[in-house]
Amino acid sequence: MRVVTTRDELSCARAELGTVGLVPTMGYLHDGHLSLVRAARSANDAVVVSIFVNPTQFGPGEDLASYPRDLDRDLAMLEAEGADLVWTPRVEDVYPPGWSTHVSVGGVTEVLEGARRPGHFDGVATVCKILFGAVRPTRAYVGQKDAQQTVVIRRLVEDLALGLEVCVEPIRREPDGLAMSSRNTYLSPGERAAAPVLHRALVAVEETYAAGRRQASELLGAAHVVLAIEPAVPVEYVSVADPDTLTELDLVDPARGALVSLAARLGRTRLIDNLVLAPVAPAPRPAGLDVSSHR
Known part of the structure; x- marks a missing residue:
């Protein structure tokens, strides 16, 4: 498994791969994330995982600073699952100096989570457009747990003709039914x-x-x-x-x-x-x- 940080390193590593299944994550992985890796493995030549806590999707007073992080643990889990390439960019690798472009998806972002977290889905759409452009995946794998996010990403891909397939995988749950989430560690x-x-x-x-x-x-x-x-x-x-x-x-x-x-x-x-x-x-x-x- 290869781990890269910069966009140039990613581009060079991506050039050696065939069809790619991308699993975008914010890290602190659990079996829900790993199920996406397994799904990507089953249908693509290679699996690329991104680990990036995206600041643009956190609002004022939200948990950006305290969001759980453990990169060494995440990498060990991904290597055990057979991921081929992991992109662990810094903020400046995703949003270079002078960055000034935002992506906004209308309609489906204005209700539910969008109504309660203004700007959240603009951050999601923007980072996904950057990830898709940098990785150039054949398919992207996301979890049904963030249902509205899956709707937004599908709309983004369709409206901008991004030329990839969005694969939505079922929610993974604990034995008592609680949906797996990195934030469950706060409870x-x-x-x-x-x-x-x-x-x-x-x-x-x-x-x-x-x-x-x-x-x-x-x-x-x-x-x-x-x-x-x-x-x-x-x-x-x-x-x-x-x-x-x-x-x-x-x-x-x-x-x-x-x-x-x-x-x-x-x-x-x-x-x-x-x-x-x-x-x-x-x-x-x-x-x-x-x-x-x-x-």
Whole structure:
């Protein structure tokens, strides 16, 4: 496994590779990240991983300075998974002196996380455009855990004709259902014990949907009943939205499904989670005489 820092080093190393699967990360890796590496390994000649805590996606008062970092640990994990190339740029390697270009994706960035973290998705879109330009991947691998981010990245790639495939891999969870996240390390023992209520609330929505309920108000109600069991988990929002536009729904179209997402703050830790309500195929028509051709 080769580790590089500068853009020139990256360019030289990339030239020796064939098809590339890129796994962009901010480090402090867990099995969710490693599952992306495995997916990239299965479909590409080489796997490139970037490790960069991107300052432009952190807002004032957010955890940029305290974001967990352990590069030696990350590199050991990636070498064990068979990554070929790891880019560990400094801030000046991603944003050179004089840098003044920002990328903004409209619409899907203005709701949910975007409404609560102004400028966050501009930072995400900008760094992704830089990473994609520098690495020139065939495919990029991202996790469903950051559902809105996957929608933004897909829109970025489509709108700017970036010529790569965005592969979204399932959320990896702890045995009690908590979505894996680097920020889980912030949780106190009591907060950690309460945190799985987020996933249980999502499961309640899924079960309500499977029972034939389509009104968003009923689906949201099922989530809030479960969340009320843990009053120490202040919920910022629960959303039932179109999976592509992120527009809030009153009624879920079973042919399209929906994205159910939520956010909550446990102490100083802000957690997000989501679940996709899959489209439901219409029931087959019973076999019988087609009377349309008989008069």
